[in-house]
Amino acid sequence: MKAVVVTAPGGPEVLRVQEVENPEIKDDEVLIKVEATALNRADTFQRKGLYPPPPGSSQYLGLECSGTIEAVGKHVSRWKVGDQVCALLSGGGYAEKVAVPAGQVLPVPPGISLKDAASFPEVACTVWSTIFMMSRLSSGETLLIHGGSSGIGTFAIQMAKYQGARVLITAGSEEKLAACKNLGADVCINYKTEDFVARVKEETGGKGVGVILDSIGQAYFRRNLDSLSFDGRLSVIGTLSGPVTEIDLRVVLSKRLTIQAAGLRYRSPENKAIIVREVEDNVWPAIVAGKVKTVVYKRFPLSEAAEAHQLLESSQHIGKILLFP
Numbered sequence: 001m002k003a004v005v006v007t008a009p010g011g012p013e014v015l016r017v018q019e020v021e022n023p024e025i026k027d028d029e030v031l032i033k034v035e036a037t038a039l040n041r042a043d044t045f046q047r048k049g050l051y052p053p054p055p056g057s058s059q060y061l062g063l064e065c066s067g068t069i070e071a072v073g074k075h076v077s078r079w080k081v082g083d084q085v086c087a088l089l090s091g092g093g094y095a096e097k098v099a100v101p102a103g104q105v106l107p108v109p110p111g112i113s114l115k116d117a118a119s120f121p122e123v124a125c126t127v128w129s130t131i132f133m134m135s136r137l138s139s140g141e142t143l144l145i146h147g148g149s150s151g152i153g154t155f156a157i158q159m160a161k162y163q164g165a166r167v168l169i170t171a172g173s174e175e176k177l178a179a180c181k182n183l184g185a186d187v188c189i190n191y192k193t194e195d196f197v198a199r200v201k202e203e204t205g206g207k208g209v210g211v212i213l214d215s216i217g218q219a220y221f222r223r224n225l226d227s228l229s230f231d232g233r234l235s236v237i238g239t240l241s242g243p244v245t246e247i248d249l250r251v252v253l254s255k256r257l258t259i260q261a262a263g264l265r266y267r268s269p270e271n272k273a274i275i276v277r278e279v280e281d282n283v284w285p286a287i288v289a290g291k292v293k294t295v296v297y298k299r300f301p302l303s304e305a306a307e308a309h310q311l312l313e314s315s316q317h318i319g320k321i322l323l324f325p
Contacts, residue, residue, distance in 0.1 A: 062093020103273025
């Protein structure tokens with residue numbers, strides 16, 4: 001099969017399409033003929049040699065895909081050859097075929113094309129497992145999303161609104177703010193021209209927000225704590241500005257704050273399967289009802305993976321970027 005190979009750690013130019021061995025499936029896995037995969041920021045870190053795949057996983061990039069099942073392991077009962085599905089992966093999406101544990105597979109939601117379904121698994125599992133399963137955002141609470149126009153951000157806005165929350169976002173251009181507003185965000189803050197802490201306080205009557213979803217890390221850490229209400233929860237899912245920070249525990253103690261962090265890739269297959277089933281039960285109905293839509297910015301053939309990575313790293317996009325084999 002063809003796959004995108006990282007020929008050496010480095011910039012987008014190190015990505016090359018090459019002929020590689022077909023994946024072999026285990027008894028509890030399915031083989032998917034890939035229709036599409038979607039880019040995630042983690043792919044760029046793996047390309048640079050900073051984010052290795054878990055032991056035993058595919059060495060190729062790609063944390064989600066959609067496609068048609070070509071083969072099933074002997075212990076798989078739910079799925080059959082020919083099923084149209086999407087899946088959460090530990091790697092291997094940038095290829096024509098990928099093996100994946102059956103518990104990480106989802107049906108394509110009715111009304112969504114097989115290609116566009118590739119935009120859902122990683123964002124849906126990230127948003128549901130952090131904001132809802134871990135931070136327990138509930139109806140009537142207020143959520144602040146940093147990077148509201150990202151793939152995760154655009155999905156989180158819609159899902160939080162569907163669940164009855166008030167949503168504040170940060171983004172860095174008028175175009176991105178308008179896109180977030182259009183998806184349902186209640187308050188859109190330009191972090192380049194405004195102090196988000198002051199705006200959060202203003203918009204919440206001085207109370208702060210109940211939950212923050214943050215992929216920035218170091219640069220926002222103290223300001224995030226200042227932006228939280230009593231019993232607030234900070235959910236860290238990335239460290240784009242750096243991983244090391246200082247903490248004044250008095251702030252955490254006095255406001256009874258919870259600081260949480262989570263990723264998907266290094267979780268066990270059993271843990272991922274629990275999240276995937278929760279997503280099917282709680283998120284898929286919102287998609288079927290038309291309350292959560294795909295936000296796809298651009299589509300590239302697999303042979304243009306380098307160009308796709310350049311676009312992702314430019315942060316000019318709004319929503320997801322897809323690759324087609």
